[in-house]
Amino acid sequence: MSFTISETIAWLRNVHKDGADKVFTMYLNTDRSDKEQQGGEWKIHFKNGMRNFEKYLKQDSNKEELANFQKVKKKVTNFIKEHEQSFQKGVIVFASADDDVWFAKCVQMRLKDEFYWQETPEIHQLVELKERYPKIGVILVQQNQVKVIDSETNRIKDTKVFELDVDTEDWKVQGTRRLHTTGAGGPNMQKDNFASRFAANQQRWYKKIAPKLDKLAKDYQWERIYLIGEADSTKELEKSMNKQIDAVLQKNMLDHEETKVLEEVLA
Known part of the structure; x- marks a missing residue:
């Protein structure tokens, strides 16, 4: 199951077990920047958490439920071992012995x-x-460049970079590397020619990419939209889009790392 948090919550709300069948839930802090986690204390917390359930079930003499828990414990322990090197800030697990419930994710949140x-x-x-x-x-x-970042639960899920082809006047999806405008003449002439042409056509060009951005907002199911750039560009693009923009930051951050951009908008 993909980690779409709204869908996950809706799914889990409908889960109910009876008798010896139970659901295991774990929220584990693995944030290395946490002063209480400098020595890998999460390992102790995980071990103690699992041991406490096992000890209680043994004392309760519920063999069937104990067997169910041990199945879950084995599966969760294997997940921890397999993903330990890629831990971020936390681990979330929901699991049942019959495999009807299995959700395990490393998350970028404490x-x-x-x-x-x-x-x-x-x-x-x-x-x-x-x-x-x-x-x-x-x-x-x-x-002439637009970058789109799709994020959920403080995690980057996808990025797209659009580059305006000034010859065809089409916005095309590019890679993440920085592209540069070309034209006749030396660098200064290219820059001056493009600046003049862009100023004259900015409104029309942004109207052409706005429907693409509106569609992405719908497809990605964004709950909030942030627009970042210089005042003229953000103002023109916001007017051209049908989707509501929740916040505008007047900064040049297109070349910044996506994680730094997220930190800025979620600060």
Whole structure:
């Protein structure tokens, strides 16, 4: 299952187990920048959390439920071992012995350590994360280039870079490398010619890319949209789009790392 937080919450709200069948929930803080995690304390927290459930079930003499928990424990422990080197700030797991429930993700958000073994998944931290980190789109504009960042739960899911072909006047998807305008004459002449042409056609050119951006906003299901760029460009592009822009930052950040851009808009 892909990590679309709204869909995940809706799915988990409908999960309910009976009898010896239970659902395991884990929120584990693995943030190395946390002063309480400098020595890999998450390993101790994980070990203790699993051991406490196992100890309780052994004392309760519920062999079937203990067997179910041990199945889940093995699967979760394997996930931890396989992904330990790629840990970010936290790990979220929902699991059941019958594999009806299995959701395990490393996330770029700090979590509070919590472990549950009960009839239903414990989703309160997931709901809090959705409220704190909505599904957002960031549109960075700089004259004839537009970069789009799709992000959810403080994690970059996709990026696209559009470059205006000034000969055909079409916006084409490019790679993430920086492209430069070409033309006849030396660099200064190229720059001056393009600046003059862009100033004369800016409104019309941005109207051509606006429907593409509106479609991306719909396809990605953005809950908030941020527009970043110089005043003239952001103003013109915002007017051309049908989707509501929630915030405008008048900065040139198109060449900045995507993670730094997210930090700026979520600050």
